[in-house]
Each structure stands twice: as structure tokens, then as C-alpha cells.
Amino acid sequence: MTIQEIQNEIIDEFSMFDDWEERYQYMIDLGKTLPLIDAQYKTEDYIIKGCQSKVWVHADLENDKVVFTADSDAIITKGIIAILIRVFSNQHPKDIIEANTDFIDEIGLKEHLSPTRANGLVSMIKQLKMYAVAYQTQLS
Amino acid sequence: MFDTIKIRKDFPILSREVNGEPLVYLDNAATSQTPRQVIDCIVDYYSNYNANIHRGVHTLSQEATDKYEAARQTIQKHFNAQKAHEIIFTSGTTHGINLVANGFSSLLKKRDEIIVSALEHHSNIVPWQMLCEHTGAVLKVIPMNQDGELVMSEFDKLLSQNTKLVFVNHISNALGTINPIEVIIEKAHQVDAAVLVDGAQACPHIKPDVQALDVDFYVASAHKMCGPTGVGILYGKEKWLNLLPPYQGGGEMIAEVTFEKTTYADLPHKFEAGTPNICGGIAFGAAIDYMNTIGFDAIANYEHELLEYATEKLLAIDGLKIYGTSKHKTSVISFNLEGIHPYDVGTILDKMGIAVRTGHHCAQPIMDYFKIPGTVRASFAFYNTKNEIDKLAEGVKKAKMMLS
Numbered sequence A: 001m002t003i004q005e006i007q008n009e010i011i012d013e014f015s016m017f018d019d020w021e022e023r024y025q026y027m028i029d030l031g032k033t034l035p036l037i038d039a040q041y042k043t044e045d046y047i048i049k050g051c052q053s054k055v056w057v058h059a060d061l062e063n064d065k066v067v068f069t070a071d072s073d074a075i076i077t078k079g080i081i082a083i084l085i086r087v088f089s090n091q092h093p094k095d096i097i098e099a100n101t102d103f104i105d106e107i108g109l110k111e112h113l114s115p116t117r118a119n120g121l122v123s124m125i126k127q128l129k130m131y132a133v134a135y136q137t138q139l140s
Numbered sequence B: 001m002f003d004t005i006k007i008r009k010d011f012p013i014l015s016r017e018v019n020g021e022p023l024v025y026l027d028n029a030a031t032s033q034t035p036r037q038v039i040d041c042i043v044d045y046y047s048n049y050n051a052n053i054h055r056g057v058h059t060l061s062q063e064a065t066d067k068y069e070a071a072r073q074t075i076q077k078h079f080n081a082q083k084a085h086e087i088i089f090t091s092g093t094t095h096g097i098n099l100v101a102n103g104f105s106s107l108l109k110k111r112d113e114i115i116v117s118a119l120e121h122h123s124n125i126v127p128w129q130m131l132c133e134h135t136g137a138v139l140k141v142i143p144m145n146q147d148g149e150l151v152m153s154e155f156d157k158l159l160s161q162n163t164k165l166v167f168v169n170h171i172s173n174a175l176g177t178i179n180p181i182e183v184i185i186e187k188a189h190q191v192d193a194a195v196l197v198d199g200a201q202a203c204p205h206i207k208p209d210v211q212a213l214d215v216d217f218y219v220a221s222a223h224k225m226c227g228p229t230g231v232g233i234l235y236g237k238e239k240w241l242n243l244l245p246p247y248q249g250g251g252e253m254i255a256e257v258t259f260e261k262t263t264y265a266d267l268p269h270k271f272e273a274g275t276p277n278i279c280g281g282i283a284f285g286a287a288i289d290y291m292n293t294i295g296f297d298a299i300a301n302y303e304h305e306l307l308e309y310a311t312e313k314l315l316a317i318d319g320l321k322i323y324g325t326s327k328h329k330t331s332v333i334s335f336n337l338e339g340i341h342p343y344d345v346g347t348i349l350d351k352m353g354i355a356v357r358t359g360h361h362c363a364q365p366i367m368d369y370f371k372i373p374g375t376v377r378a379s380f381a382f383y384n385t386k387n388e389i390d391k392l393a394e395g396v397k398k399a400k401m402m403l404s
């Protein structure tokens, strides 16, 4: 699936929730169930300085596609990371670089991607794109 | 009876909604809300007599100057400073601390010692670290115990003839502990060390008497005591303020300027370079008047009642731990739910319209001590109600249910 298709799918899923509680419960459950990153990458080298919740990101290139893994010590942050990984992982670097994150607004989680929010997610998306840029240069 | 219904009417912001719920504002230790009386004062300033002060001969400038100086006197009276010029307007607590730290750089020499407490706001430790780097002085730290209290026997051991300055907050922002500053000041004076007290968290709750305390320097911010942001005060004993060199150069702080030499202005202008936050200073005076109308004894009693009520309500929640359990504390409760990140709790509470602070509260050393990433901090002001505390407790229970 393309990034856009996955985003549309997520928007569809979220449209079934009636209120914030259902949306958040879904994210919390996502955050709880997913093992996101190999323990060896949960170090200072992979940490994204996000003030309150810690976020770790790691990327590999497999078959010309970037595979992301990530984690956080806060569960809601982790749930959003799970969604971001679903969107961006296993995609070509070029597509990742060009993708936008407007769908976050549409699923009612916009506040988490506000640049002033101290949860590290904005820096995390920047980092995902930086990895994509690095692999793109490697490929071309 | 403390009439919160009437008091709440003074605060326009308290009737707004957040995420579709009535706002429950419990982040007062970060910044307090502003009553109509102070907002009116700000509007009045810009509507009627906005002008630069101490400079013009025209009427507006005179009116602004008079009001600004009257605010200084209000503040002087409030803190019971002996002289109005011992009150220096600053941009806030941080500015006041930096002003003193900078001033001491010319008074300290190698191996002199500065004592700070483990309970400090960490950004306020930085000026002292810089000062030590600059002068070769040594920084010593008074440790704290499990209850979040300073270990005074350790303080006694740190004090010596080398101690030149002691910096301690009156009340800890992260835990709410009221520190025994009377004892600290008295003991520091026995070795002729100066004491700077950070009153940022104390002034919203109590009325410090700088003469009775015999404190050398005391700093505070208006925005934590119903005033506007970006303004605060440094109180300094006249003899100390005369001893310290000016902090910044500029207009207002000079008496005479030639290219060879500048003579500094008298106190307080020596430390007030440039156009100050005129409106802010005047509004700070209005905020102090407002709080005094309510009365600090009444405020302290009521807030204590809120603290006890909230402590009981929150401790009834399984797995909730409170950090900062001193018997001497103000209306601040720092807590965590077992196994749950404070950021998650804060996020769920925000969805319910409840504003709390989460994180390390600029007190990383305290969080390291307890080996936690941070806490959820609910801090109560005199306009909060028991009903709001019930909502907090309900919110925390819901967060616990959703997150565990």
C-alpha cells in the first residue's frame, strides 16, 4: 500500500470512534501491544530529545525500503508512534520524504504534533525524514 | 467562610471551557490566573497614561512615573522592606537571581564557597555554576531526604568561614516543601555569608517580612501572584545593593556619562537599565493589592484545607504515590501512578479540561533522587474548590483505568 492509502485506511478506522475516550483507548492499546524496537537501540544514541517522554528511533534499509522501529516510555506517545510507523515504515525513501502528516489532524490527534508539545513526536517525524533522506542519497 | 464563588467571579478565565469541559486550572505553581482588577489596571494604563517614565516633563510621563513608583511602594510595604529603593523591578525571579549572581562575580575569590539546596529550580543553579566557573568559587549542595526536606545537619557541616553566599528557595516548586529559611539565614549570618531566597513559590501563599527574616536578598515573580508575566522584584538590603556593581548598562542607570567615565545612578535606578516593564510593574502593585484584600491568612488557611482534602482524595487511589511529604508544605501535590508515565496522565487529564503540570518541573536533581522521569503536579490556588479536586480525583481514576 502507498503511504496515502495507509493514511486513508487509518482515517477510516478512526472515523468509527465517537469521542476522545475511544480514540485514546485505541492508541493506548496500540501502545501496549506493540514491541517496537530492539532493546539494543534503546540507548542515548537513538534517543530523540523530546523533554518529557523519551522517544527512540532506529531505521534500516531492506529491499530499497526504509524499515523503522521506535519506542517511547509514555504509552500514548507510543500509540502515536505505532501509527506513524504503520504509515512510514516499509516505504521508499523518496515517498517518505514527500509524505505529509495531515492525517494526524483528521484523526483528531493534532495536538500531539504541535511543535510546542513536549513529547518528542515532532522531532521524531523530522528524524524519520532525515533517515529517509540519508538512505535516498545512498540509493541514488 | 472563604467565599470562592465570589472570588471566582473576579477571574474571567475560570469560566472558559477546555475540550468541551469547564476548565479546572490546577497549574498555579507555574503561573497563576489574573483577576479582573489587574486586567483593568493593564487596560487603564494603555488606554489612559502610557508613556515613558522618569524622562518626560509632560503630564502622561509624570502620571506613569507616579503610578510606577507608587507600585514600588506598595511592594515595599507588602514585603516590609525598610526603603522603597531596596525594591528593584526585574523581569522576574530568574532575572533577579542572575543580577545577584553577576554582582557577586566581583566580590568572590578562589575557594570561596556558595551553598545551594538540592531542591532548587534547576535553571537557577546555572547562574551559580557560571559564577563559580568565573571566579574559582566552589558550589556546595544541601541534600534532601525522602520526604523532600532539606537535611539541616548537613547544612551545618557545609557552612564555614569560606561560605560567602547561600541560595535557597523559600518553597520548592516541585514538591511544595516550605524550607526553614529563618534558620538558614541566621546560621549563614553567623559566618557572615549573604543569603538570597528565591520566593517565587512562596509569595503566592505567604507574605514574607524581609526585615523580620533579616534576609539579604529576596526575589519573586508577579505572574505567580495574580500579576502579569515578565515582571518581578529583587529585594536587597541597601548595603548589599550599594556594594554590587550594576548588571546591565543603559538608559536610566546612569547619573552622568562622558566617554571617559560614567557615574551610576542611585538605587534603585542603578539596576534598572533601559525602559522597564512599566505597565507590568504597575499591574504587579494592583495584584498585590488584590491579594491583600483577600488576605494572606485567609488564603493560607483555605489552601491548607484544599491541600488536606486533595491529599486524602488522591491517596485513596490505589497505586498513587505522592512525592514531597513534609509536614511543612504548601498546596502542591506531586504524584505518580504506579507504572504509568506522568505525561500520559497529564494528557488524559487535559482531555477532561483539567490543567496540571507534568514532567520534571525544572528540578531534575529531585527527580533523579526519586529515580523517576517526572511527576504529575497539581497546585492549588485560593480560587480553586473542593469540587475541582473531586474532578481531579475522578480524572486520575479514569486515567488509571485507561492507561493500566
Ligand SMILES: Cc1ncc(COP(=O)(O)O)c(C=O)c1O
Binding pocket: B029, B030, B091, B092, B093, B094, B095, B121, B124, B169, B171, B172, B173, B198, B200, B201, B221, B223, B232
Ligand atoms: C522556585 C522557582 N524559582 C524560579 C522560577 C522562575 O521564575 P520566572 O520564570 O518567573 O523567572 C520558578 C518558576 O517556575 C520557580 O518555581
